[in-house]
Each structure stands twice: as structure tokens, then as C-alpha cells.
Amino acid sequence: MGNLNEKTIHSEEIFSGKVISLHLQDVELPNGRQSKREIIKHPGAVAILAVTDNNKIVMVEQFRKALERTIVEIPAGKLEKGEEPALCARRELEEETGYECENLELLVSFYTSPGFADEIVHLFVAKGLTKKENPATLDEDEFVNLEEITLDEAVQYIKDKKIFDAKTAYAVQYLQLQEALAKK
Structure with missing residues (x-):
């Protein structure tokens, strides 16, 4: 089984609200290519x-x-x-x-x-x-x-x-x- 991890190259918070925040991340994929991820952060x-x-x-x-x-x-x-x-x-x-x-x-x-x-x-x-x-x-x-x-x-x-x-x-x-x- 290969490595499936995505390395975060850059992360920017683009919204911060009362409950959640939204982060736009540039990631390096396992195959070396790059992609973007939209991640919602929540306190649980x-x-x-x-x-x-x-x-x-x-x-x-x-x-x-x-x-x-x-x-x-x-x-x-x-x-x-x-x-x-x-x-x-x-x-x-x-x-x-x-x-x-x-x-x-x-x-x-x-x-x-x-x-x-x-x-x-x-x-x-x-x-x-x-x-x-x-x-x-x-x-x-x-x-x-x-x-x-x-x-x-x-x-x-x-x-x-x-x-x-x-x-x-x-x-x-x-x-x-x-x-x-x-x-x-």
C-alpha cells in the first residue's frame, strides 16, 4: 500500500464565522501534482x-x-x-x-x-x-x-x-x- 498523504503547501483562512471557518489549501498529492482543498474547521x-x-x-x-x-x-x-x-x-x-x-x-x-x-x-x-x-x-x-x-x-x-x-x-x-x- 502506498502513501496517500497530501502535503499542505499553503493554507489561507478565507472566512471566519461564529461557528465555522473556511480554509483554502494548496496541497501536493501523492503523485506529486498539486490540487486545492476547501476545508471547514469546526470546534466539534x-x-x-x-x-x-x-x-x-x-x-x-x-x-x-x-x-x-x-x-x-x-x-x-x-x-x-x-x-x-x-x-x-x-x-x-x-x-x-x-x-x-x-x-x-x-x-x-x-x-x-x-x-x-x-x-x-x-x-x-x-x-x-x-x-x-x-x-x-x-x-x-x-x-x-x-x-x-x-x-x-x-x-x-x-x-x-x-x-x-x-x-x-x-x-x-x-x-x-x-x-x-x-x-x-
């Missing part, structure tokens, strides 16, 4: 598969401007600079759902779109949920509707394209796998 995020004691999945419905529609998702949010993913997960769970959890376990971390972005999502499973009396509030530009649905309903939401994002579909499939393994 967390997502929380929160399951109630009666096996309901806690979801939020929110409008996603990039899609021009609402979708139903597991709670999630961007890491603040230097923030530990587990602390971020607890914060986002409380802000978006009003729940706190007794048990929080990292399930997996994955890159969302490695062809052009370095965003990594840390997916946690939260159990032992209790509603907080005075939970932290959503960000001022964030609006959500809370839903608690069964696994069967979540599978139907995927079929109906109400759930239409990778992190949530991944979480639902994880629960399906756990259910199948428990039946063995």
Missing part, C-alpha cells in the same frame, strides 16, 4: 441519546435553516473552546430538554463529513433522567419542541424523513441493535 460537538426510565427517546424538533424545514433530532450542541465533551453533553441536555442525567456514557465519536470538514461529534448515552426544577435555558437564537418517542416511532420518523440527520439515525440504529441483541 456532542449529541445525546437520552432514554427515559420508560424507554422513551428524548428528541427535539427544530427548524434547520440549511434544510429550510424542521427535523426531529437527539439533543446536541457545539463544544465551547476547551470544554470537555461530557460537560458539554450535560449542559446541552439540560438546555434543550430540561433533563439532567444520573448516568452519561460516551458511545462513540465520529467525523460528520471528512471530505471537507473536521467536525467531530461525541455521541453520549444518557440514562437516569430527571426533570430539573429550574433548568438552564436555550440560547437566545434557539427554539425547540420537546418530544419523547418510542423506538418504533423513531424508526417510523426515519421512514417519514422527520428524522433526517446522521447523528440521530445512528442513535436510533444503535438502539435497534441493542434491542436485537437483548432478544438473543
Whole structure:
């Protein structure tokens, strides 16, 4: 197997926003030729598969401007600079759902779109949920509707394209796998 690395010759930040930055890179390919890469830099995020004691999945419905529609998702949010993913997960769970959890376990971390972005999502499973009396509030530009649905309903939401994002579909499939393994 040969070397597949691309050497960065030059990198220029051409946009820096509140959440992402865009870099245009000149690279040397493994065959010695040159090419350009457009790379989005992202601070990373967390997502929380929160399951109630009666096996309901806690979801939020929110409008996603990039899609021009609402979708139903597991709670999630961007890491603040230097923030530990587990602390971020607890914060986002409380802000978006009003729940706190007794048990929080990292399930997996994955890159969302490695062809052009370095965003990594840390997916946690939260159990032992209790509603907080005075939970932290959503960000001022964030609006959500809370839903608690069964696994069967979540599978139907995927079929109906109400759930239409990778992190949530991944979480639902994880629960399906756990259910199948428990039946063995």
C-alpha cells in the first residue's frame, strides 16, 4: 500500500464565522501534482441519546435553516473552546430538554463529513433522567419542541424523513441493535 498523504503547501483562512471557518489549501498529492482543498474547521460537538426510565427517546424538533424545514433530532450542541465533551453533553441536555442525567456514557465519536470538514461529534448515552426544577435555558437564537418517542416511532420518523440527520439515525440504529441483541 502506498502513501496517500497530501502535503499542505499553503493554507489561507478565507472566512471566519461564529461557528465555522473556511480554509483554502494548496496541497501536493501523492503523485506529486498539486490540487486545492476547501476545508471547514469546526470546534466539534456532542449529541445525546437520552432514554427515559420508560424507554422513551428524548428528541427535539427544530427548524434547520440549511434544510429550510424542521427535523426531529437527539439533543446536541457545539463544544465551547476547551470544554470537555461530557460537560458539554450535560449542559446541552439540560438546555434543550430540561433533563439532567444520573448516568452519561460516551458511545462513540465520529467525523460528520471528512471530505471537507473536521467536525467531530461525541455521541453520549444518557440514562437516569430527571426533570430539573429550574433548568438552564436555550440560547437566545434557539427554539425547540420537546418530544419523547418510542423506538418504533423513531424508526417510523426515519421512514417519514422527520428524522433526517446522521447523528440521530445512528442513535436510533444503535438502539435497534441493542434491542436485537437483548432478544438473543
